[in-house]
Amino acid sequence: MRKLLVCTLAIMLSLAAFTPAIYASEVRISVDGRDVQFPDEHPYVDRRSNLTMVPLAFVSDKLGAATKWDGNSKQITISLNRDTIILVIGDNHALVNGKRVDFEGAAALKNGRTMVPVRFISEVLHANVEWQPARNLVSIMTSVANVPKGTWIWDSHIIKQDQAKMISFAKMKGVTSIYLQVDRDIDPAIYEGFIRKAKSEGIQVEALEGRPEWVYESKQEDIRNFIAWVKTYNSSVGPEGSFTGLHFDIEPYALSEWTKHNKAILESWMDNMRLIEKETKGSGLKISMDVPYWLNTIHVPGKNYSMSAWMLEKFDCLVIMNYRNHALGNNGIVENAQVMLREASTLKKKIVVAVETVKSTEGPRVSFYSISNKVMEKELQSAHNQLAHYASYAGFAIHDFKSWQDMK
Structure with missing residues (x-):
């Protein structure tokens, strides 16, 4: 019995070693009332900044913006109509229509995917962002x-x-x-x-x-x-x-x-x-x-x-x-x-x-x-x-x- 208990405890500890502090699956995103599915890299909450991060592809697929990645400079350019946002991986500021804007956290690379802070990007693109803690849901309503x-x-x-x-x-x-x-x-x-x-x-x-x-x-x-x-x-x-x-x-x-x-x-x-x-x-x-x-x-x-x-x-x-x-x-x-x-x-x-x-x-x-x-x-x-x-x-x-x- 004691041997079984030790084995069970060992399995639980090994699983815990691979479990992040905040499950990616716990963070849900909806745009204009429709839940967004993430087949590849999932959104997550950055533990240091407490910001919800989403794949760059989300910005183009669901917010309708054009995105460009420069691997040499690690620079991301996001544009929609008259708005242009430029971020660099690791920087806690961005250029928004040519003006520097500081924000908490930074764009990051995770499992080979570019992740960006969803609230900052969405609000710069004039969307309304609401966090619903009871549902672990980030609700985004795009601008007309x-x-x-x-x-x-x-x-x-x-x-x-x-x-x-x-x-x-x-x-x-x-x-x-x-x-x-x-x-x-x-x-x-x-x-x-x-x-x-x-x-x-x-x-x-x-x-x-x-x-x-x-x-x-x-x-x-x-x-x-x-x-x-x-x-x-x-x-x-x-x-x-x-x-x-x-x-x-x-x-x-x-x-x-x-x-x-x-x-x-x-x-x-x-x-x-x-x-x-x-x-x-x-x-x-x-x-x-x-x-x-x-x-x-x-x-x-x-x-x-x-x-x-x-x-x-x-x-x-x-x-x-x-x-x-x-x-x-x-x-x-x-x-x-x-x-x-x-x-x-x-x-x-x-x-x-x-x-x-x-x-x-x-x-x-x-x-x-x-x-x-x-x-x-x-x-x-x-x-x-x-x-x-x-x-x-x-x-x-x-x-x-x-x-x-x-x-x-």
């Missing part, structure tokens, strides 16, 4: 400033002017996608120059087209011609000058027939959607559709199945025209977006939530027109905080570029 954003340019002639100024504004606002209406009378070289400049700043450009009449069978040739033009253009300019996708804005509910002959209009719309699906199959183009936030209440004719789910099955992304200027409460941005976000999450597709800045005649709670940009960003942050946990959530779109640019 760093959320992907799209915007519409309806008058493509403006790209003939000061392209650098337009792209500078887009980058400053965190725009990642521009929906640019195609005017085939414009020299393709103008498009190519604009797209190349946009892509060099991390902004994708989608070819935008559509009108309510595109639900009719008689307009199928117009749809084919648009798709064919983009394919031909892309093949002539190479990847850096190419449109990354097709963006359709059809809106058949603007037609008088929508209320008079709703079933016929829906069936015709579906036929033309099938045409788009067929004509773009295998093209490598992302296909996005602008839809009203209430599309989930419209059923496929003869089926107990929403039109929004039917469209999500066929295309990559729906942009919900969720035109409200308040995030929370009845008929707000959050409430109106949730059903389609749930549908898209189930179908593993994406939803972009769009808001309006153009003057509206539909009431005082529709557009951010005449409201400050600061107020809009506050409402979008509130909406982001509530919607970011959906796997389908892909950020916001602001309608439209010109009106947004004019906001104070």
Whole structure:
């Protein structure tokens, strides 16, 4: 019995020798309400500084920042939009946008992996960080400033002017996608120059087209011609000058027939959607559709199945025209977006939530027109905080570029 006890004690002591003071598995990280899995090196709490450390890959994968490692100088560069952080392994300070900032602890190497202090990095990137001791959880809510954003340019002639100024504004606002209406009378070289400049700043450009009449069978040739033009253009300019996708804005509910002959209009719309699906199959183009936030209440004719789910099955992304200027409460941005976000999450597709800045005649709670940009960003942050946990959530779109640019 005594021999067994000695053996058991020896085993326990040998295990203890390999057990860190704080288990890596005890520290959990969530970003925007979703738990983060660490398949390789796990987060841990540094015993000297009491800081939670995470792999550098976490910063790029989950916070959306670009990271660069210089093995010779042991220097880490982290950049996101207008913010740049430079750290050196072992130093308890960093350069943040060129200015020295001191902090407790330091970046470190652990098992061949670069580890960085999660709170310091997250807060410099404007995220809100909360430590929940009862759950051993570091909860990070990202800033809406760093959320992907799209915007519409309806008058493509403006790209003939000061392209650098337009792209500078887009980058400053965190725009990642521009929906640019195609005017085939414009020299393709103008498009190519604009797209190349946009892509060099991390902004994708989608070819935008559509009108309510595109639900009719008689307009199928117009749809084919648009798709064919983009394919031909892309093949002539190479990847850096190419449109990354097709963006359709059809809106058949603007037609008088929508209320008079709703079933016929829906069936015709579906036929033309099938045409788009067929004509773009295998093209490598992302296909996005602008839809009203209430599309989930419209059923496929003869089926107990929403039109929004039917469209999500066929295309990559729906942009919900969720035109409200308040995030929370009845008929707000959050409430109106949730059903389609749930549908898209189930179908593993994406939803972009769009808001309006153009003057509206539909009431005082529709557009951010005449409201400050600061107020809009506050409402979008509130909406982001509530919607970011959906796997389908892909950020916001602001309608439209010109009106947004004019906001104070």
